[in-house]
Amino acid sequence: MSKNARGNAYPSITLEDKKFVIDGAATTVYSGAVHYWRLDRDKWEDIINKVKSLGFNTISIYMPWEAHEIERGQFDFGQVDPRTDLDAFLTLIDKAGLKTIARPGPQINSEMTWFGYPRRILDDPDLQALNAQGGKAVLTQVPRPIPAVSYAADKFFEETALWFDAIMPILVKHQYPKGGLVATQVDNEMAYFFHINPYACDFHPASIARFQTFLEEKYGSTEAISKAYGQTVSSFAALDAPRRFEGKTQRDLPRHVDWIEYREKYLVDCLTRLGDMMKERGLNETPLFHNYPHPLGPGGAASGITAPYNLTELEKHLDFVGFDIYSRKELYSHVRTVVSYVVGTSRFPYIPEFIAGVWPWYLNPGDQNDEGFVTKAALMHGIKGFSRYMLVERDKWMGSPIRRDGRIRKENAVVFETTNAVATKYDFKDFHRHADILLMANRDYDRLEAASELLSFPGDFLESQISMSEYPNAMTVSEKTFGFDEPIQLSKTNWFNGFAEVLNEKGYTYLLSDTALGEERMAGYKAILLSSFEFLAPEVQSKLLAYVEQGGTVVLGPKLPHLDTVFTACDLLKSRVLASASTPLGKDGADLATSYAVGKGRVVLVSDLAKVSEALDASMQAIGVAPVVKNDPRIDVAIHRNSDKPDQLLVYVANPTSEPVQVVAGVGQTVKSITEIWSGETPGNSGETWSDSFAPYTIKTYAVSL
Amino acid sequence: MLQAYVEMIDIEVSHWRNLQALMLDSAKGKNKIIILHDKGVIEKFAHNDGRDINRPISQISNAKEDARAVYEANKDCVDFVMILERSASDDYFRRIQDAWTVNDDIDEYVNRAFRLMGEYDQDIVTYPGPAKEQLGLQWRLGASYDAIKGAVESFVPAESTVVIGICEEESLWASLILRFDKDKRIDIITSVDLMDRSFEGSRDQIAKDMLEWAAKKYDPISLGLFTDLASAREFLQSTNKVPALLELVQQKKLSVNPATPALSGLIANT
Numbered sequence: 004m005s006k007n008a009r010g011n012a013y014p015s016i017t018l019e020d021k022k023f024v025i026d027g028a029a030t031t032v033y034s035g036a037v038h039y040w041r042l043d044r045d046k047w048e049d050i051i052n053k054v055k056s057l058g059f060n061t062i063s064i065y066m067p068w069e070a071h072e073i074e075r076g077q078f079d080f081g082q083v084d085p086r087t088d089l090d091a092f093l094t095l096i097d098k099a100g101l102k103t104i105a106r107p108g109p110q111i112n113s114e115m116t117w118f119g120y121p122r123r124i125l126d127d128p129d130l131q132a133l134n135a136q137g138g139k140a141v142l143t144q145v146p147r148p149i150p151a152v153s154y155a156a157d158k159f160f161e162e163t164a165l166w167f168d169a170i171m172p173i174l175v176k177h178q179y180p181k182g183g184l185v186a187t188q189v190d191n192e193m194a195y196f197f198h199i200n201p202y203a204c205d206f207h208p209a210s211i212a213r214f215q216t217f218l219e220e221k222y223g224s225t226e227a228i229s230k231a232y233g234q235t236v237s238s239f240a241a242l243d244a245p246r247r248f249e250g251k252t253q254r255d256l257p258r259h260v261d262w263i264e265y266r267e268k269y270l271v272d273c274l275t276r277l278g279d280m281m282k283e284r285g286l287n288e289t290p291l292f293h294n295y296p297h298p299l300g301p302g303g304a305a306s307g308i309t310a311p312y313n314l315t316e317l318e319k320h321l322d323f324v325g326f327d328i329y330s331r332k333e334l335y336s337h338v339r340t341v342v343s344y345v346v347g348t349s350r351f352p353y354i355p356e357f358i359a360g361v362w363p364w365y366l367n368p369g370d371q372n373d374e375g376f377v378t379k380a381a382l383m384h385g386i387k388g389f390s391r392y393m394l395v396e397r398d399k400w401m402g403s404p405i406r407r408d409g410r411i412r413k414e415n416a417v418v419f420e421t422t423n424a425v426a427t428k429y430d431f432k433d434f435h436r437h438a439d440i441l442l443m444a445n446r447d448y449d450r451l452e453a454a455s456e457l458l459s460f461p462g463d464f465l466e467s468q469i470s471m472s473e474y475p476n477a478m479t480v481s482e483k484t485f486g487f488d489e490p491i492q493l494s495k496t497n498w499f500n501g502f503a504e505v506l507n508e509k510g511y512t513y514l515l516s517d518t519a520l521g522e523e524r525m526a527g528y529k530a531i532l533l534s535s536f537e538f539l540a541p542e543v544q545s546k547l548l549a550y551v552e553q554g555g556t557v558v559l560g561p562k563l564p565h566l567d568t569v570f571t572a573c574d575l576l577k578s579r580v581l582a583s584a585s586t587p588l589g590k591d592g593a594d595l596a597t598s599y600a601v602g603k604g605r606v607v608l609v610s611d612l613a614k615v616s617e618a619l620d621a622s623m624q625a626i627g628v629a630p631v632v633k634n635d636p637r638i639d640v641a642i643h644r645n646s647d648k649p650d651q652l653l654v655y656v657a658n659p660t661s662e663p664v665q666v667v668a669g670v671g672q673t674v675k676s677i678t679e680i681w682s683g684e685t686p687g688n689s690g691e692t693w694s695d696s697f698a699p700y701t702i703k704t705y706a707v708s709l
Numbered sequence: 710m711l712q713a714y715v716e717m718i719d720i721e722v723s724h725w726r727n728l729q730a731l732m733l734d735s736a737k738g739k740n741k742i743i744i745l746h747d748k749g750v751i752e753k754f755a756h757n758d759g760r761d762i763n764r765p766i767s768q769i770s771n772a773k774e775d776a777r778a779v780y781e782a783n784k785d786c787v788d789f790v791m792i793l794e795r796s797a798s799d800d801y802f803r804r805i806q807d808a809w810t811v812n813d814d815i816d817e818y819v820n821r822a823f824r825l826m827g828e829y830d831q832d833i834v835t836y837p838g839p840a841k842e843q844l845g846l847q848w849r850l851g852a853s854y855d856a857i858k859g860a861v862e863s864f865v866p867a868e869s870t871v872v873i874g875i876c877e878e879e880s881l882w883a884s885l886i887l888r889f890d891k892d893k894r895i896d897i898i899t900s901v902d903l904m905d906r907s908f909e910g911s912r913d914q915i916a917k918d919m920l921e922w923a924a925k926k927y928d929p930i931s932l933g934l935f936t937d938l939a940s941a942r943e944f945l946q947s948t949n950k951v952p953a954l955l956e957l958v959q960q961k962k963l964s965v966n967p968a969t970p971a972l973s974g975l976i977a978n979t
Contacts, residue, residue: 116713126811136803141818146711148818247799363717363898365848366735367725401720410904457745457752457795460802465815466846468805468822469793469833470736471743478743478755482939 007638013288014179018351021387021435025185031432032353033423034061034104035394038113039092040070042397042407044085047092049409050395051099057404057416058423061102061185063355063390064092065111067118068166072121078169088244089170093177093184098108103177104390106188107170109163109277114362114399116147118196125149130159131353132195132205135246135459140204142196143463145364145399150194154273155210164280171284178246178288186290189278189321190357192296193270194311199473201263201311201453202247210269215239217265231257231569248455253486257569275320290322294355297327298341298474308344308517309449315348315519321346323349327356327392331369332376332700339384339639340461340515346385347434347514354381359391359419359462360402364465368402372700375418379702382426383655384639385436385514391419422682429680429706434643434653439628440513442502443526447518447568448495448538455481455492491536499535505616510630510640511623518543522550529628530556539564544576552602556626559618560596560609580606588621595621632669632692640668652707653680658697667694676708710858711814712894721900727875729885731941734847739788741778744769747795760786769794776836789843790836797832801825820854851945860950864972867891869931872923874915877938881908881915888927897927912937916964932972935964953979
């Protein structure tokens with residue numbers, strides 16, 4: 004019996020080395036979403052068989068409180084409407100030999116009018132989240148805008164308990180090994196009902212009380228918080244949350260940043276509580292997971308993967324956490340960012356909702372070419388499992404491969420069928436993405452960015468009335484320096500993107516995570532890159548030092564921090580580094596960076612963003628890290644290795660541009676044989692490199708023997 | 710105009726994509742300069758691409774004039790300039806949300822939000838303006854929400870279906886099928902089903918095939934409107950819909966078949 008999260012131990016299922024292991028055997032989770040209550044009952048069996056015929060081995064199922072509750076505390080599971088007979092549906096799946104992933108909410112969205120809740124829940128003022136002005140926090144969605152629910156209110160959990168009491172016995176009945184249910188999702192895309200904007204909500208009195216408790220736990224005394232805030236705090240109970248960003252000086256920042264940190268904790272705590280409620284009702288023999296929403300941060304790079312999300316922290320309580328993905332092919336860099344982050348951070352890199360058709364208010368929907376390209380992009384960057392959402396079409400969803408009457412859209416289905424077949428044939432589950440380098444988003448600075456958001460506006464499924472992204476970004480955050488040398492909340496993005504661009508263009512192999520990542524996970528990389536300004540959390544400084552002392556290389560810039568996150572002196576990293584022997588890193592007489600020998604490793608300080616490219620080359624050369632071979636900086640290459648077969652590689656090459664490219668690529672080793680696995684073709688192979696023609700937006704995968 | 714449980718089913722993605730392109734306009738992806746200020750003191754002055762921009766103003770004294778000045782100084786790299794006063798913006802969004810009721814459908818709610826933006830025309834400003842017609846996701850129908858609602862009230866019988874086809878080069882470029890309930894709220898939004906059959910040929914042939922197909926699923930069909938893409942664009946751009954419609958009918962660029970009695974009367978009287 005292995006332990007997964009927070010000491011969770013399951014008799015049959017473990018998550019090991021990014022694999023989903025059932026009864027000791029690694030298995031694939033190639034899943035698709037089916038909504039039983041939206042389908043004619045007499046179509047169920049045929050549709051389940053169609054799902055299986057496309058090579059899927061798992062069905063992912065929302066279970067809507069909204070559709071099952073007749074009146075408060077009374078539920079229909081087929082007695083009134085035969086389409087709600089969940090037990091019968093799960094039994095058919097078991098009979099078909101498929102696995103099940105359950106998604107019982109309580110929030111499921113699912114494009115339902117009331118987001119999956121009984122309307123009475125949204126109507127109840129006690130349960131409504133509040134915006135900064137004390138009013139309702141309304142999400143603009145189709146067909147009815149709805150008020151966000153406050154997950155801070157105990158009453159919400161009391162109501163949810165009624166739903167869980169009703170549905171959990173059915174799920175427990177089918178829990179593996181009694182049935183095929185192998186994992187359960189806790190809630191859905193929990194993100195303040197898409198009020199991502201930091202000052203949009205939740206200012207419900209229960210949330211404010213939790214914020215006060217959070218502050219008390221964090222600071223321990225009113226003296227400590229008074230010092231941090233630069234003002235006298237008489238009691239924690241007297242503190243209000245910041246209702247908008249009012250920072251003028253450095254001393255004003257901690258109280259705003261605390262709110263951002265609290266918003267992360269709010270989500271983690273609420274999901275933990277809901278997960279515990281599931282376990283208490285017997286769902287304690289299979290993993291629990293969560294899906295953060297598709298993070299449409301601007302540019303798809305620096306924003307959207309950290310605050311208000313904290314994947315590492317949430318995986319201390321749930322077994323795995325992913326991000327949903329609904330991108331078109333033009334957003335390749337976005338897919339790379341999201342997947343690289345999940346692979347670099349999660350215990351089991353799984354995309355809980357992975358594009359298969361879209362909702363009607365998705366602007367400019369793509370087609371099967373987008374889905375095929377994005378699918379390969381996610382596999383390329385290391386995803387190990389997914390659920391196609393929606394595999395079977397239904398109300399308020401279009402373009403799925405299986406129609407609600409059971410017909411198959413061949414042009415759409417071929418993408419999914421081929422993917423499942425190839426991934427199975429080549430045992431993708433046994434390969435892992437090779438990465439020498441970890442690029443870390445710096446959560447301290449991402450929180451500052453969110454804290455210094457100048458506008459506050461509600462979530463909107465169409466487009467905000469002011470056309471701004473709900474994710475704080477360079478268009479809406481403060482430009483003030485707050486006594487630092489530069490506006491860190493803006494410069495940090497330039498540094499993150501600067502590192503990422505160099506890694507991509509040069510072809511270094513890397514994954515993404517953020518500074519919340521555990522020390523044990525950092526140890527697996529030869530080098531870690533991150534932005535670093537005047538301040539940095541002491542625990543992050545300590546982790547970096549420990550990593551370097553053990554032989555790792557940290558490349559950072561532009562500064563060594565000398566303050567902690569409340570801006571008191573803290574030079575753990577700086578004092579150790581500056582006490583070490585230093586060597587200038589140069590090229591052709593130019594001073595690029597300074598390398599410090601610290602313990603068994605080194606710290607490389609790059610002070611000038613313009614010198615990152617050459618400084619990185621020099622740093623990596625010094626530790627024997629080489630980029631892949633490629634003839635065009637626009638081309639992306641990812642290498643997947645199989646621990647049991649070191650001479651066998653899967654090498655993905657992507658042309659994510661709108662132009663054809665003649666590619667020459669290599670892995671720095673002699674290639675004995677090579678086959679492109681989707682087409683079966685053999686490219687020209689010189690031994691050290693191979694060449695191939697790439698149409699626009701093409702990804703190829705090569706089975707390479709060394 | 711949407712019923713609470715409106716079904717959006719069996720929609721042909723290519724048709725839907727075309728309709729979006731024809732009728733919706735998003736400001737999110739446009740090039741813009743944003744200026745955020747606190748009672749005239751500028752807190753933010755940035756281009757969405759981070760470009761270097763000309764800054765002919767150092768504070769906000771007259772937002773409309775200032776937006777125009779910034780636009781003129783940077784017109785090679787922007788579609789519009791946006792100036793927001795922070796407190797006014799907070800107040801605007803508070804009022805939008807406070808006005809929500811559980812019975813609002815999305816159109817009513819958003820329409821009210823943009824109308825309300827008009828009350829902030831000194832503090833939520835764009836150039837070109839006005840902001841309420843530039844920002845967000847805008848319908849480009851050439852008619853107000855109230856006018857469209859009025860047209861439905863006048864020309865569409867309760868519990869009936871409207872079929873719309875837009876043709877291009879002998880094929881069906883987009884289709885839209887809307888069923889109205891007893892309160893004249895839309896309860897089904899769909900399109901033709903290209904897996905059932907194709908729709909090719911002359912506009913008249915396509916109209917006939919569409920009506921025949923739609924009648925099997927969504928009878929009674931009270932109104933059918935069939936035109937070509939250029940005429941659809943012309944009609945949507947016109948701000949005086951009745952003459953525009955009648956002219957297209959006269960030019961035989963628009964077929965109205967079947968026509969509701971009210972619409973038949975209107976056409977017959979011209």
